[in-house]
Amino acid sequence: MNFNINKPNNELTEQLQHKIDFKTKPIGSLGILEQLAVKIGCIQNTLTPELKQPTIMVFAADHGIALDGVSPYPQEVTWQMVANFINGGAAINVFGRQNGIDIRIIDAGVNFDFDKSSGVINAKVDYGTKSYLNESAMTAKQFETAIKRGADLCDKMHREGSNIIGFGEMGIGNTSSGAILLHVLAGVDLKECVGRGTGWDDEGLKKKYEILKKAVDNYKGHNTVENILTHFGGFEIVMIVGAMMKAAELKMVIMVDGFIISSALLAASKMNANVLEYCIFTHKSNETGHKHMLKHLNAEPILDLGMRLGEGTGAAVAYPIIESAVNFLNQMASFEDAGVSNSDQITEA
Structure with a gap:
């Protein structure tokens, strides 16, 4: 799929900054909230941005590499955790309810059949990937299917009214895919x-x-992003790549979670760097490679809470801060509105 991702209209930057500077506060005193307000205003091309129907899509899939011993947990934990999501008992459910975020659970490729009445969105490509220790995790056709299904699901969320979206994941073994993507695509040891x-x-x-x-040493394919994702990726990671690209094309605000989600973004950014213009990095994960991922993407995360759970939990916890940035821009009085003298008037006096 080709995605037409244009950069946001940064012509409003100066006007947004002027509006912020004349709020009833010292210049720069709201720190990162001010930067977020400018970014969201430019993405939405307005001086009065608004966040509509915040949504986090949690993609789940199994990884063949898990059967080779890269995780202390058995593969069955993937579907069991999805069942926990369905029942509303996971951390992402708790934070979603707390902050008014719509949580959607997607079966991208879990080695299990969920009941049709479960509420899980069935986008299954296959019952998990193959182990990339000695062969490709997926076929080229499966890769294309996953990209398209991720994009189509994001488009559906947008048509239902969402303009800010985050992504979560669940898949035993998926930090292994994330690690290899960081190594190969960013050149980190x-x-x-x-x-x-x-x-x-x-x-x-x-x-x-x-x-x-050993898996990396055994790889003899081409080092294109598509080939690397096809060989080492997971169905959930590839779907998130497609969803991110579509979200940027639709000019949605993208909330970036931790290590796995950032690995999907790393891949997406190698396909079209403009996707980064729509991203807010919600937190720094405690997973080892995430600091390298953030550095490579030149990203400044909002939070550093020592979290490394996944599921989209960092995005869910950070959402109220993003909301605060939009609210102060729209609702806080200016010096003129409030009849308060600002520093310029004091200087003139």
């Missing part, structure tokens, strides 16, 4: 990319690294 995932001890971490190093 593999040892710096591989983290504890769902909770490895030092010995387990060493084993995970050795498996992933």
